[in-house]
């Protein structure tokens with residue numbers, strides 16, 4: 001006691017110096033605070049030494065699995081500090097379903113529709129940076145949700161701490177969360193979009209799976225593609241043994257609204273794969289960006305290059321290594337303006353960059369590449385050769401067979417109304433479910449079928465036949481037929497009676513649009529010519545003025561630039577003509593390619609690298625398919 005007194009005496013002894021007293025207080029206060037902090041951190045360190053801590057970043061899948069798992073835990077929903085949200089908590093699009101939802105008691109849990117509008121669901125979400133304790137398999141888990149800020153955005157993070165001897169409990173938790181997530185996500189396809197600014201993938205939403213039966217193509221085509229995809233996905237060893245890159249490409253080409261994109265979504269659902277979408281013509285796309293995107297594609301997925309031809313008319317710049325694919329004639333006239341655009345939006349993707357990204361060393365293995373285009377003639381042969389695009393499928397306007405099929409899809413017969421072939425289009429609900437917007441998806445939800453007459457199978461068959469008879473072969477797109485049927489979704493009989501008039505109306509509209517387009521193009525051409533003439537005249541006048549007053553020799557020399565300007569124009573015209581010639585040539589090549597695999601092998605012989613891949617792939621047959629019955633496909 002005396003010792004302590006002695007120690008503190010210099011501090012406690014009273015003296016009359018106020019400065020000394022203040023100093024004493026500062027020293028005492030500082031010492032006590034330091035001691036407090038040291039003891040707290042020692043205690044935390046002691047406690048933490050018993051805890052195992054796992055971190056889960058939103059950038060990776062386990063975060064989603066755990067958020068999904070947590071959303072089902074009653075304790076998570078009972079949090080005393082929470083945010084209220086109408087947003088989905090994770091990629092699977094499920095909000096807290098068990099304890100956290102705010103629901104009216106008289107509302108159906110899944111079908112919340114008022115006056116045709118889907119009512120938003122509201123969920124409770126534990127606030128950021130608060131810790132929650134959940135009991136799991138004999139352990140108390142301490143869970144904290146936080147946000148991490150990076151230079152290119154913010155990411156959610158989960159921290160789970162548990163007192164345990166080893167990490168078995170965390171492993172069990174993650175596996176259980178994964179199983180539950182996959183079970184619930186079974187009916188959805190996840191879409192990821194390329195973010196060209198940061199060269200990474202961004203989750204874009206989960207779509208309801210679209211059944212293959214809702215895609216109406218000529219018999220055999222869907223089955224052929226599905227079988228080919230399945231065969232590829234289970235042939236990894238086969239490819240490895242032969243040293244062939246484990247990749248497969250599908251080129252879906254043809255008229256707009258014929259089901260190319262829909263088929264890909266449907267296949268993704270059937271195969272249980274996510275879709276990674278990249279638009280080559282998007283702003284900021286460069287060789288490096290594309291390469292890093294391709295390097296980050298997971299091994300099992302569908303990689304979708306949409307509107308491949310758009311890359312050639314806008315985003316992809318031709319380079320010296322290019323095989324010389326043509327630009328479209330329409331694009332050639334405006335190429336200067338487009339080049340300007342390219343430089344402005346930072347799109348510096350070259351063809352060699354694109355090819356390298358698709359099958360260079362960094363390209364992902366095991367992915368199914370799907371490319372769609374409305375203008376196959378604009379594609380570079382190097383891009384569409386076997387090895388890059390192994391299967392070609394031509395999508396045409398609707399045939400009578402397709403018209404009959406799509407009619408039956410829209411109006412299921414009495415006996416099958418409750419079966420899985422019932423169609424959401426008839427439910428009359430619009431909303432944020434993209435599958436329902438597609439018109440043909442089959443959600444397992446309550447259907448509002450009150451207004452739709454239920455017809456017998458015979459009557460539906462009869463109506464479908466009459467409908468198909470009225471549809472001209474290969475003239476209207478399936479999307480157009482779908483639009484007409486959607487407008488008549490509650491009037492199957494009238495829909496058939498009126499289809500003839502609709503076809504006439506469609507023809508008239510098409511003719512009108514064509515006429516307007518031609519007139520517009522002619523006007524634009526005229527204006528461009530007038531502008532060119534004006535520029536050329538102005539240049540001539542300028543040159544003549546500048547040379548006026550010079551010597552005869554000088555005048556003679558001065559005329560030369562004018563002549564050379566004309567020759568420039570002439571060359572320009574010639575160049576334009578030349579650039580359209582290869583297009584025709586390539587058209588022919590591609591046509592020949594489509595006709596049979598023999599031509600493709602000949603092509604492959606010309607390109608040594610190509611032939612290596614093509615010749616070794618006896619199994620990897622190049623199927624050139626027109627969307628026709630299988631007996632007509634090569």
Ligand SMILES: Nc1ncnc2c1ncn2[C@@H]1O[C@H](COP(=O)(O)OP(=O)(O)OP(=O)(O)O)[C@@H](O)[C@H]1O
Pocket residue numbers: 214215216217254255256257258259260261262263372373374395406437438439440478479480482
């Ligand atoms: N063969 C088809 N079977 C069923 N539905 C189809 C078919 N073709 C088109 N549709 C419908 O038409 C709409 C447009 O189809 P989709 O987007 O798949 O066409 P696309 O060929 O990809 O068009 P684009 O070339 O313009 O991208 C979708 O709502 C789809 O349901």
